[in-house]
Amino acid sequence: MFKKELSISEIYKPQEIEKKLYSFWEEKGFFKPDSDSEKPSYCIVIPPPNVTGTLHMGHALNATLQDILIRWKRMLGYAALWIPGTDHAGIATQNVVERQLLQEGIDRYQLGRTAFLERVWQWKESCGGRIIEQLKRIGASCDWSRLRFTMDEGLSQAVKEVFLRLFEEGLIYRDLRLINWCPRCHTALSDLEVEHEELEGKLYYIKYPLKEDPEKFITVATTRPETMLGDTAVAVNPEDKRYKNLIGKVLILPLINREIPVIADSAVDMEFGTGAVKVTPSHDFNDAEMAQRHNLPYVCVINEEGRMTEEAGKYKGLERYDARNKIINDLTELGLLEKTEKHKHAVGHCYRCKTVIEPFQTVQWYVKIKPLAEEAVRVVEEGKIKFIPEGWVNNYYAWMRDIKDWCISRQLWWGHRIPVWYCAECKTIDGKEQGDLIEILFYKPITLNGKEIWGGSFNELRKLGVSKEEIEQRAKMIKIPKEIKHFANREEPKTCPYCGSKELIQDPDVLDTWFSSALWPFSTLGWPEETEDLKRFYPTNVLVTGFDIIFFWVARMIMMGMKFMKDVPFRDVYIHALVRDSKGQKMSKSKGNVIDPIVMIEKYGADAFRFTLAAFAAQGRDIKFSEERVEGYRHFINKIWNAMKFIMSFAHLRTKEEVKLEDVKSLKDRWILSKLSDAIYETNRALDAYRFNDAAGTVYQFLWHEFCDWYIELSKVVLYSDTEEKDETVNCLFYVFENILKLLHPFMPYVTEEIWLNILGKEKSLMISLYPTHDLINKDEEAIDKMEHIIEAISGIRSIRGELNIAPSLNVDVYIKSLTPQAENILNEGYQFILKLAKAKSLKIQKDLSRAKGSAVSVKKNFEIYIPIKGLIDIEQEKKRLLKELQKTEQDINFLNKKLMNEDFIKNAPEDVVKKDKEKYEGLLVKHDKIKENLSVIEELKN
Numbered sequence: 001m002f003k004k005e006l007s008i009s010e011i012y013k014p015q016e017i018e019k020k021l022y023s024f025w026e027e028k029g030f031f032k033p034d035s036d037s038e039k040p041s042y043c044i045v046i047p048p049p050n051v052t053g054t055l056h057m058g059h060a061l062n063a064t065l066q067d068i069l070i071r072w073k074r075m076l077g078y079a080a081l082w083i084p085g086t087d088h089a090g091i092a093t094q095n096v097v098e099r100q101l102l103q104e105g106i107d108r109y110q111l112g113r114t115a116f117l118e119r120v121w122q123w124k125e126s127c128g129g130r131i132i133e134q135l136k137r138i139g140a141s142c143d144w145s146r147l148r149f150t151m152d153e154g155l156s157q158a159v160k161e162v163f164l165r166l167f168e169e170g171l172i173y174r175d176l177r178l179i180n181w182c183p184r185c186h187t188a189l190s191d192l193e194v195e196h197e198e199l200e201g202k203l204y205y206i207k208y209p210l211k212e213d214p215e216k217f218i219t220v221a222t223t224r225p226e227t228m229l230g231d232t233a234v235a236v237n238p239e240d241k242r243y244k245n246l247i248g249k250v251l252i253l254p255l256i257n258r259e260i261p262v263i264a265d266s267a268v269d270m271e272f273g274t275g276a277v278k279v280t281p282s283h284d285f286n287d288a289e290m291a292q293r294h295n296l297p298y299v300c301v302i303n304e305e306g307r308m309t310e311e312a313g314k315y316k317g318l319e320r321y322d323a324r325n326k327i328i329n330d331l332t333e334l335g336l337l338e339k340t341e342k343h344k345h346a347v348g349h350c351y352r353c354k355t356v357i358e359p360f361q362t363v364q365w366y367v368k369i370k371p372l373a374e375e376a377v378r379v380v381e382e383g384k385i386k387f388i389p390e391g392w393v394n395n396y397y398a399w400m401r402d403i404k405d406w407c408i409s410r411q412l413w414w415g416h417r418i419p420v421w422y423c424a425e426c427k428t429i430d431g432k433e434q435g436d437l438i439e440i441l442f443y444k445p446i447t448l449n450g451k452e453i454w455g456g457s458f459n460e461l462r463k464l465g466v467s468k469e470e471i472e473q474r475a476k477m478i479k480i481p482k483e484i485k486h487f488a489n490r491e492e493p494k495t496c497p498y499c500g501s502k503e504l505i506q507d508p509d510v511l512d513t514w515f516s517s518a519l520w521p522f523s524t525l526g527w528p529e530e531t532e533d534l535k536r537f538y539p540t541n542v543l544v545t546g547f548d549i550i551f552f553w554v555a556r557m558i559m560m561g562m563k564f565m566k567d568v569p570f571r572d573v574y575i576h577a578l579v580r581d582s583k584g585q586k587m588s589k590s591k592g593n594v595i596d597p598i599v600m601i602e603k604y605g606a607d608a609f610r611f612t613l614a615a616f617a618a619q620g621r622d623i624k625f626s627e628e629r630v631e632g633y634r635h636f637i638n639k640i641w642n643a644m645k646f647i648m649s650f651a652h653l654r655t656k657e658e659v660k661l662e663d664v665k666s667l668k669d670r671w672i673l674s675k676l677s678d679a680i681y682e683t684n685r686a687l688d689a690y691r692f693n694d695a696a697g698t699v700y701q702f703l704w705h706e707f708c709d710w711y712i713e714l715s716k717v718v719l720y721s722d723t724e725e726k727d728e729t730v731n732c733l734f735y736v737f738e739n740i741l742k743l744l745h746p747f748m749p750y751v752t753e754e755i756w757l758n759i760l761g762k763e764k765s766l767m768i769s770l771y772p773t774h775d776l777i778n779k780d781e782e783a784i785d786k787m788e789h790i791i792e793a794i795s796g797i798r799s800i801r802g803e804l805n806i807a808p809s810l811n812v813d814v815y816i817k818s819l820t821p822q823a824e825n826i827l828n829e830g831y832q833f834i835l836k837l838a839k840a841k842s843l844k845i846q847k848d849l850s851r852a853k854g855s856a857v858s859v860k861k862n863f864e865i866y867i868p869i870k871g872l873i874d875i876e877q878e879k880k881r882l883l884k885e886l887q888k889t890e891q892d893i894n895f896l897n898k899k900l901m902n903e904d905f906i907k908n909a910p911e912d913v914v915k916k917d918k919e920k921y922e923g924l925l926v927k928h929d930k931i932k933e934n935l936s937v938i939e940e941l942k943n
Contacts, residue, residue: 008648008759012641014605018750022136030767031141033079033537042078043537044070045521045570046142047545047553048150050089051128052096055135057579057587057625058546060597063140064613065576065692066544070141071746072687075771081537083524084135084142086128088151090415090513091185091193091352097123097414109443112473113413120414134598139606139749141767146533148524150516151416158523159416159516160490162564167420167488171368172408176482178281178288179407181360182350183306183320186477187411188364189350190512191404192552194357196346203273203343204328207336208234211250211259218243218251218262219338221273223345224283225331226324229256229312230301233279235290238264240275254336255327256313263294283359302358304477320358363482365409365418365509372559373403379568385558388574388690389620392547399551406556408512411477415510420488422480423496424458424503434484435459435503443476458505468505478508518556521569538565542572542690550575574690577617582626584910600630607748608634614747615696636700637751640744643708644755647737650719650730659735661778666725667829668714669732670783675706676736681774683743699743707736710791717836739772789823789862790830796858796865797838803934804856805881806872811841815866817849823862854940857933869937879938886931889924896921 025031033041044066049059066082074080094108097120101107108116135142148155166172180189204225207217218234231253236243247264267290268277281291282300291298301312308315308323315323331337348357377400379385380393387393409418424435435458445452448464455461461471486507487497495502519527521543525534539561545554554573561569580586581593588594600609611633616623661673679702686695715733718725738760745752745766756766797814806812814834818824827834827845835843851857855866896917899905906914 008645012605012637012751012754014607014637014750015602017754018137018139018606021750021753022139025141025765025767026144028765030765031082031143032145033081033143036079037536039077039079041536042070042073042080043083043540044081044542044544045083045524045540046085047543047549048085048087048148048517048520049131050092051086051124051131051149052089052092053131055131055138055597057595057597059131059135060138060609061576061579061613061617061623062544062546063135063138064610065574065617067138067140067610067749068614068692068695068746069542069544069687071749071767072771074141074767075742075745075769076773077770079536081146081533082140082142083146083148084132084140084144085148085150085520085524086131087513087517088124088149088415090410090412090510091187093120093124094412094414095185095352108413109474109476113475114473116413137598137601137606139610141749146524150513150520154526155516155519155523156416158519158527159511160419161528162519162560163419163511163515164488164490165564166367171371172365173368174363174365174482174486176361176363177366178285178359178361179364180348180357181304181362182353182355183304183358184353184355185350185412186304188362188407188409189357190407193351194348195351195354196348198344199347201343201345201347203341205274205338205340206254206278206331207338208251208254208260208278209336210246211252214252217336218246218276219274220276220278222278223343224324225327226308226315226320227280227283227301228253228278228327229308229315230280230282230299231258231260231278232281232291232296232299233260233263233294234276235263235265235268235279236276237268237270238266240268240270242275254334255330263290263296265290265293282361285359288359288361298361300361302360304360304362306358363480364407365420365507367406367408369403369406369559372563373400373555375562376400376555376558379558379562384568385570386572388572391620392550392573392575395547396550396555400555406512408515409507409509410512411508412510415513416516418507418509418511419490420486420507421493421496421504422484422486422507423499423501424462424505425501426485426496426498428485429483433459435462435505437481437484438505439479440471440475441477441479442474444474446470446474462503468503472508475508478505480507514552514556517553518560519564521557521561522565527564539568540570542574543570544574544576546578547575572690577620578622579613579625580622582624582628584622584624595625595627600627603627604630604634605637605750607751608637610749611636611696611700611747614692615700617692619691636704637748639704639708640740640748640751640755643703643712643737644759646712647733648759650726650733653727653730654734655727656731657735657738659731661780664728664732666718666728666732667783667786668711668718668833669728670780671787672707672711672732672736673777674779674781674784675702676739676772677774677777677779678702679706679743680739680772680776684771684773687746696747699740699747703740703744707740711736713837714833717833721832739776741766742769742772745771786826786829789826790833792860793827793830793834793863793865794837796860797834797840797867800856800858800865800867801839803930804869804873804937806869808839810872811839812867812872813842814838814840814844815849815852815855815868816843816845817851817864817866818845818847819862819864821847827863854937856937875938879935882931882935882938886928886935889928889931893921893924893928896924 046066047062070080070082098108163172180194182189201223203221203223205219205221206225206228207219209217220234222228234251246262249262250259251262253260279287279290279296281288281296282298283302299311301309302320303309306320308318310316315326318326328337349355350357380396387396422434424433426434428434428437438458440458440461441455445454446466485498493504496504521540522534522538525531525538527534543554557569561567585591585593597609608630612630661670664670664673679698682698683695686698715729718729741752741756749767753766756762793816816827818827824845824847831843851866852868854870855868858865900917900921
């Protein structure tokens with residue numbers, strides 16, 4: 001059973017062990033689900049990290065919690081599958097590669113689409129796998145043979161199939177709408193991809209003269225004077241008495257001199273600015289809605305580059321913020337700028353490059369989302385999907401019930417190309433060929449016959465001899481009007497299905513990254529093929545993710561799962577906490593408080609790091625992470641290692657591996673087996689409810705305090721004496737310790753496996769051993785009650801020794817007055833344990849004892865402890881120490897009392913801070929009373 005001539009290291013060395021064990025697990029195929037079809041299935045799909053990334057604290061927490069669940073279920077006898085993968089992360093990855101090219105002095109347009117995509121694939125292959133290796137460092141037991149990528153061949157087929165089916169049902173369509181536009185990335189963004197930041201800006205008050213009397217005017221307040229050039233009305237609230245007589249009047253738009261009406265609309269806030277607002281439908285979402293209600297024209301004055309258009313008159317070509325400064329100067333000179341005020345407002349930024357977004361009218365692809373959302377709401381309402389913690393379901397409902405159609409097209413090159421084609425030779429509604437209406441803008445000109453060509457219609461360029469391939473490679477932008485005829489296809493078509501022409505152009509856009517991610521739970525299992533994996537593992541069991549992608553990803557997976565699989569994609573959605581620094585601040589590079597998980601692993605080992613994350617992953621509460629916490633759990637691993645070394649020193653006395661409560665006679669053994677039963681039950685129950693911190697806390701408490709602090713110490717009394725209990729004690733020590741290793745394995749896979757395989761010498765890996773369940777051991781309530789009496793007695797004696805500073809080397813006389821016959825019998829049963837562990841010179845247990853003068857007292861529920869202290873301490877020195885301690889305690893009590901009586905503190909301080917202070921205050925009161933009691937005992941001795 002045990003390895004012969006075993007040399008056990010003094011301390012656990014994770015750096016020497018982790019890589020070796022992980023390779024062993026992989027080689028043995030333990031991460032793959034058992035092929036035994038009789039086993040129940042359990043499946044988790046990893047939230048695919050971006051190929052741009054490295055492991056950050058959010059990834060580390062997410063991966064740790066998933067791995068705990070997978071290892072736990074695998075040991076419980078499930079065919080457990082954890083599917084790993086990465087996301088192509090369209091805009092994020094494209095930005096990374098574009099920045100690399102910029103360092104080389106080129107950009108993507110100079111390379112062209114094909115060459116640029118080759119560069120992105122090269123980057124993905126060389127650098128994109130970093131996070132996979134880092135996930136392995138943390139111990140993630142994913143089935144790497146099933147590793148998926150959102151742009152691999154199988155998933156690409158799934159994306160095309162979903163697009164085609166939705167397209168054929170009329171759920172995907174093209175439309176010209178105002179959209180969030182990033183002038184830096186040159187792409188549309190959904191509302192979810194816009195990050196709003198509160199900034200200190202300005203409110204400009206501009207005078208708009210009346211046409212009928214230019215000496216009179218309406219003043220409007222705006223934060224964006226550069227967009228005024230695109231105004232098509234000024235709006236006031238119909239209830240605003242200040243402007244009732246001006247509704248319907250005509251104003252002259254300053255700088256442009258275009259006539260615009262004064263309209264009435266109840267959406268206008270009478271309290272904002274002057275109560276009159278400019279209406280710029282092409283550059284403001286609220287204004288666009290107002291324009292539709294009042295049939296106002298759209299005038300676009302800012303283009304895709306963030307520069308002023310021809311409609312902006314003399315400001316054409318200026319960058320938008322340069323135009324703002326010029327416009328303000330010109331308005332000032334004309335006397336039309338009334339005043340400027342400081343004004344804080346939320347400004348939308350691109351979530352990737354942080355550029356201020358621009359509302360911009362453009363043709364995009366959309367998904368009709370309400371038919372999909374209705375089903376996704378229903379399954380959550382019916383409890384087919386549960387959110388944990390439950391509070392997140394309200395956020396889900398709020399968004400889903402007010403959902404807008406999903407803009408799925410992005411003007412990028414990296415991603416799933418939209419499988420739609422346009423025919424250049426088909427006729428449009430007005431009889432023109434479509435190719436005449438498709439506008440191409442080149443990044444740099446083509447020189448033909450000595451003439452520079454910057455772009456033109458598709459047909460014009462083809463007539464000049466420019467190939468379709470060259471058009472696509474050189475195009476900076478391809479504008480395709482909404483009305484143009486199009487068709488979708490699973491494979492690249494050769495001819496137009498309408499007219500047979502070969503002059504076909506594929507849509508230049510790619511799909512939103514989240515479109516492919518929305519299919520993840522079933523596309524990773526082989527859909528649209530009817531694979532065995534799909535039949536066995538769909539629906540998956542749980543999704544572990546962060547709150548920030550409930551709408552980006554979770555909701556969309558539910559919608560797509562219901563649409564294409566007719567079933568939910570997962571049963572539970574566990575929303576994990578945010579990992580913050582030790583002060584509760586969000587981690588960011590700018591604050592310098594980012595903690596690198598790999599640094600923590602290299603310094604303290606993966607087990608200590610994993611256990612830290614699990615131990616503080618309380619539902620609904622962010623994690624305040626610090627290195628000191630990891631160091632603390634590294635000490636916990638030392639505790640495990642030292643316990644193992646002690647137990648192994650008695651390995652020669654072990655006679656059997658299985659220990660049954662009904663066969664055990666010793667009180668201490670029956671007690672520890674019963675406490676193990678409790679720990680098993682509570683750990684399983686907590687994991688089943690995703691209370692990772694409670695599960696980790698249960699095992700920690702049991703191993704450190706009940707097993708190491710008490711059971712091992714109780715065992716030493718037996719093992720270091722000449723009794724017949726030795727064999728039973730050793731058998732019980734090993735049995736309990738081995739079950740502790742099993743309980744701990746999902747949290748600390750490395751140290752537990754190292755002890756199990758290489759020190760205990762087990763034949764089968766711990767990770768495929770059976771996890772303990774509540775029916776493993778019966779429970780002896782009587783043994784628990786008896787041992788609580790004995791432990792209470794030992795603790796009471798130790799408390800007196802500690803409080804009175806009695807030297808550890810001194811043995812004391814102990815008198816215990818029993819208050820019930822049962823207590824007397826129990827304490828006498830534990831007589832040797834009390835005598836040895838409390839370092840008692842003598843021990844007397846009787847019901848008719850009375851406290852001798854000068855005896856310290858510890859009062860318990862069923863007995864009282866008396867220890868005569870004469871001759872054990874220096875009376876005067878101890879009195880001085882206690883008086884000093886009393887003074888310090890009273891000062892602390894007064895300080896906390898004032899703090900807790902302060903209503904502002906109670907109202908404004910974080911709840912956990914107030915709770916800690918209250919607990920500290922209560923503890924100080926108890927300490928104060930104890931010191932006074934001990935001073936009384938000392939005074940008795942003096943008298």
